[in-house]
Structure formats: C-alpha cells, structure tokens
Amino acid sequence: MGYDVRKAAALRFLLTTISTTRVIKLSKRILMVIDGLPGGGAEKVVLTLAKGFLDQGHRVSLFSLRSVCDYAIPSGLDYQVVKDNCTLPWRKLTELRRRARQLDHTIAAAERLNGAFDLVVSHLHKTDRIVRRSKQLIAHKTWYCLHGVFSASYLAHRQGFSLWLKRKKIQHVYQHRNLIGVSQYVLDDLKRYYQVEPAREQVIFNPFDIDEIRQLAQAPCDMAGSDYLLHVGRIHEAKRHDRLIRAYALSGLTVPLVLIGQGSPSQIAALKQLAQELHVADRILFKGFTQNPYSWIAHARMLIVSSDSEGFGNVLVEALICQTSVVCTRCPGGPEAILQGDLARGLAEMDDVSLAEKINEIYHNPLNLNDINLNEYGISTICQRYLALADSN
Secondary structure (H helix, E strand, O other): OOOOHHHHHHHHHHHHHHHHHHHHHHOOEEEEEEOOEOOOHHHHHHHHHHHHHHHOOOEEEEEEOOOOEOOOOOOOOEEEEOOOOOOOOOOOOOHHHHHHHHHHHHHHHHHHHHOOOOEEEEEOHHHHHHHOOOOOOOHHHEEEEEOOOHHHHHHOOOOHHHHHHHHHHHHHHHOOOEEEEOOHHHHHHHHHHHOOOOOEEEEOOOOEOHHHHHHHOOOOOOOOOOOOEEEEOOOOHHHOHHHHHHHHHHHOOOOOEEEEOOOOHHHHHHHHHHHHHOOOHHHEEEEEOOOOOHHHHHHOOEEEEOOOOEOOOHHHHHHHHOOOEEEEEOOOEOHHHHOOHHHHHHEEOOOHHHHHHHHHHHHHOOOOOOOOOOHHHEHHHHHHHHHHHHHOO
C-alpha cells in the first residue's frame, strides 16, 4: 500500500487538534479578587499564587478593587482594576451593592472574551463582602480565603449591640459558603465566634517560592556582617510594635532593632516617642517598606513577631527559609503550627517580660535550623491544593 500524503497530513492535523484540546481542557481559568495590593502579607500571597498558577500553564486573572499596588505584577497575569468613580454624598451606603455590580460587569466581559472561570478565590474581608453580593459568580466555584483571626480583628473592642451586629454581618457573608483557612485556627475561630457553617472548608497554607526567596536573600544588605534584631510587618496595632519595643528594652541587648514596614506618620511618631521614653531610640531603626526584605532577614541575628494574632505568619516561614532564628508570641493563629519541634523554643507568651526573656534566650542559643522540611509550604504544592478545589466543583 502506497504512502498517502493527504491521509498523513489529516492524521497529523487530528493528533495536533486532540493534543491542543487536551492542553486547553487541562489548563484552568482562575480568577482572584482582592481589595487592593498595598505592601501586606495577604497581598503578597495572592501574587505568589498567581505566579505559581501561571508557571504551571494556567490562565489567571486578578481583579483589584483599588488601584493601589506596591508589588510587581507577574508577567502574563490578566490584572485589572475595577474602579469606583462614585462621588455622591451617600456613596458609602450603596458601596457594596454598587461595587458588586461593577465587579459583575468586569467578570462578564472577561468570560465573554476568554470563557468561564473554573475557580474563583476572594481574598480579604472587604473583598468578600462585595463578592458575596455578586450575581455573576457561581457559588460552588467561588471560595473565600480567610487570612486572619476574625475575632481578634473585628470583635476585640466591641460590646453590646455593636458586637451583636458585627457578628451577624460577618455570619451573613460566610454562611454556607466555601471557605479556605490559611490555618485551622482561623476556620475554627470563624465557626466558633460567628456560628458559621461552611458549605465546604479546606485548610491551605500560604505559598512560598522558596528558590526565589533564597536568591533574593543574596542581595546586598546595608547591615550585613553586623548583629541586629529584625521585625518585618506593617505598622498596625495588631502587630504590637509597642510590645516589641518594651520587650527589646527589657532584654538588655544593645544590638540594633530594625523595623521594616510602612505605617502612618502618627503611628511611627508614637512608637518613636515610646522608644525615647525607654531610652532605646538611638538603637531602633525605622526602615519603612522594602520590596525585598529577604536580604535583611538573611543577615539578621533573629526575626521577632510580637503580634496579638497572626492568621498564618508568613514572615516566620520566610525567616526559616533564610535560615534565621525566630521568636514569636504564642498568639492565636498559625505560628504554633509552624513552630514545631526545636522551633517551639522560639515561642513566647503574650507579654513584655516573656518576650524579652525569649529574645535573650534565642539570641544566645539560636534555633537548630539544619533539618527542617519546608516543602509543605512550596508554591507548587500549594497551587496543587488550590487546583484540587477546581477539580471538585
């Protein structure tokens, strides 16, 4: 039988079509929605996830509800800002409904152009309140990622009717919805304090590009070769920089304390005043926000977390990746799950004296970081956990 050129060409075309179709089918359409991208931990998590999905060949959109962005946007990401130009005096009263409509228009346009999304993940509570009102999104394909301890964030300073109303509002957002917790604690906290019954729930740790972090850690650092203590995190009352400064003063250590993170001028002024009163102002350095904190982390004698709560504790894992000892308050959230075995020596109680004692102890007897396994936090592993949610729809 002779060689039929036309049949061979047709066969090649068929095989190519089948292969292309299979790749398209395996590739997921993923949408993530967030309130904005200022220099915070949850925002960094979203962009790390986006990059991980893109590297695995998936099609990813990120819709931000504000134009603020302190991070580089990964190449290939469909990044869109859903603007709200309303200037009416009563705009706050109609904000959630109005913004949900704006989001729906953007989603509808994106799906008309490139097909329906297989997985939608909403990040941060303000975003969740808007996404919850969406009429375009399909509930069983939509997941709400909880990054923080809600009772600590929203109930700590409330009482009476205000407390009851806040609980009801938060319950309404998450009741019978698909929930992701960055730690088991944040899910349990929502269910306990708000009587939320999820439709489905999953614990998925935050992702870390371990190789990239180690590479960035090799960048030059102004204080390389000298001893210093380090705190990395936005200046916010939940991070308890006041506790950190008092504990530092009590520790008796004279090496500098470096604070990396942004905050309002009034917050920074209050902390500088506290440092002045405790006679340690000349040893505390306010460095502000930096795109690459990893070289600072890698060269630090230790990293300290002094928070009242941490939904996960990103900077703890980042420090361990950089082979830097950590001290952390035994606060509600993820830190105790991260600091296991010998790492648990770095846990302090949530008071100035205990934190000061632990800083002193770990300074003189650093943690053993030689045999820790961080693969469970790797970006590839975490992305697969998210993709499994799409496969279960």
